[in-house]
Amino acid sequence: MSSHGYETGRLNLPFVGIATFGKYPYQQDWDAIEADVAVLGAPFDFGTQFRPGARFGPRSIREASTLFSFGHGGAYDHEDDITYLPSETTRIVDLGDADIIHTDTEQSHANIEFGVRKILAAGAIPVVLGGDHSVNIPCINAFSDEEPVHLVQIDAHLDFVDERHGVRSGHGNPMRRAAEKPYVSGLSQIGIRNVSSTAREGYEDARSMGSDILSVRQFRKLGVEGVLERIPAGKRYYVTIDIDGFDPSIAPGTGTPSHGGFTYYEGLELLDGLTKRGAVVGVDLVEVAPDYDHSGSTTTLAAQLLLNFIGRILHHRK
Numbered sequence: 451m452s453s454h455g456y457e458t459g460r461l462n463l464p465f466v467g468i469a470t471f472g473k474y475p476y477q478q479d480w481d482a483i484e485a486d487v488a489v490l491g492a493p494f495d496f497g498t499q500f501r502p503g504a505r506f507g508p509r510s511i512r513e514a515s516t517l518f519s520f521g522h523g524g525a526y527d528h529e530d531d532i533t534y535l536p537s538e539t540t541r542i543v544d545l546g547d548a549d550i551i552h553t554d555t556e557q558s559h560a561n562i563e564f565g566v567r568k569i570l571a572a573g574a575i576p577v578v579l580g581g582d583h584s585v586n587i588p589c590i591n592a593f594s595d596e597e598p599v600h601l602v603q604i605d606a607h608l609d610f611v612d613e614r615h616g617v618r619s620g621h622g623n624p625m626r627r628a629a630e631k632p633y634v635s636g637l638s639q640i641g642i643r644n645v646s647s648t649a650r651e652g653y654e655d656a657r658s659m660g661s662d663i664l665s666v667r668q669f670r671k672l673g674v675e676g677v678l679e680r681i682p683a684g685k686r687y688y689v690t691i692d693i694d695g696f697d698p699s700i701a702p703g704t705g706t707p708s709h710g711g712f713t714y715y716e717g718l719e720l721l722d723g724l725t726k727r728g729a730v731v732g733v734d735l736v737e738v739a740p741d742y743d744h745s746g747s748t749t750t751l752a753a754q755l756l757l758n759f760i761g762r763i764l765h766h767r768k
């Protein structure tokens with residue numbers, strides 16, 4: 451399955467074979483992870499306040515990711531003149547999914563946290579496929595024994611609600627839960643716009659708890675370099691990407707779309723810059739709901755963005 455032979459063995463075109471993430475090997479034994487990056491599915495969507503369906507995100511992103519697995523020995527980028535993800539040395543595994551218990555948020559989140567802890571214990575970088583944005587809560591919980599992280603969020607929504615009707619672990623709460631952690635040193639919340647999961651007090655709370663909030667229009671005025679300069683340099687970055695940070699014209703397949711979002715290259719250039727500014731130590735990409743994604747452009751965006759981000763993380767890390 452992972453054969454990248456050119457003229458020998460199988461051609462292994464993208465539509466052939468089992469759809470693991472990027473067609474990298476499936477590692478079923480979470481006590482035997484030997485990799486630089488381990489991909490974990492978190493197919494949980496009971497945290498949504500509008501359209502559900504992100505439980506099908508991990509499977510659909512895996513399927514879309516096969517398009518970028520042509521077996522040319524890596525991903526050559528002619529603009530950078532770099533072959534990212536060189537097949538000789540790239541160690542990525544797909545762990546499959548955390549187990550999800552229907553109606554039980556606490557146990558489902560615990561199962562996600564368990565998987566991320568296994569990845570960190572193995573010295574690999576976790577890349578978690580959501581799932582709704584609440585899956586970021588167990589991902590951040592899993593970093594409790596690690597050195598501090600600075601959280602970078604791409605999202606249309608601030609997701610900084612403390613509690614509503616007793617709910618503290620829905621998809622409108624994760625950035626608040628993260629900001630409460632002593633090992634989260636600060637937050638950069640980028641792409642925030644329009645009617646949000648969060649009221650005015652949430653914005654005030656976020657700023658007082660160490661958050662820098664930028665809209666898409668503010669991002670464009672500053673330019674990507676100006677935005678990067680506002681993110682503390684030399685840190686360990688945990689990056690959470692809500693696909694609704696991107697524009698619904700390219701990412702309609704999500705539960706709460708919001709017009710005025712990012713283009714692909716705005717996202718990639720920000721992520722590329724981050725990999726040169728510090729160490730990316732964890733990633734999640736959430737809120738892909740394939741039932742609303744009739745052309746497949748959302749899942750293609752998610753897969754393309756993640757593979758290019760992972761390639762740059764591995765290339766630029768010290």
Ligand SMILES: [Mn+2]
Pocket residue numbers: 583605606607609621692
């Ligand atoms: Mn979100």
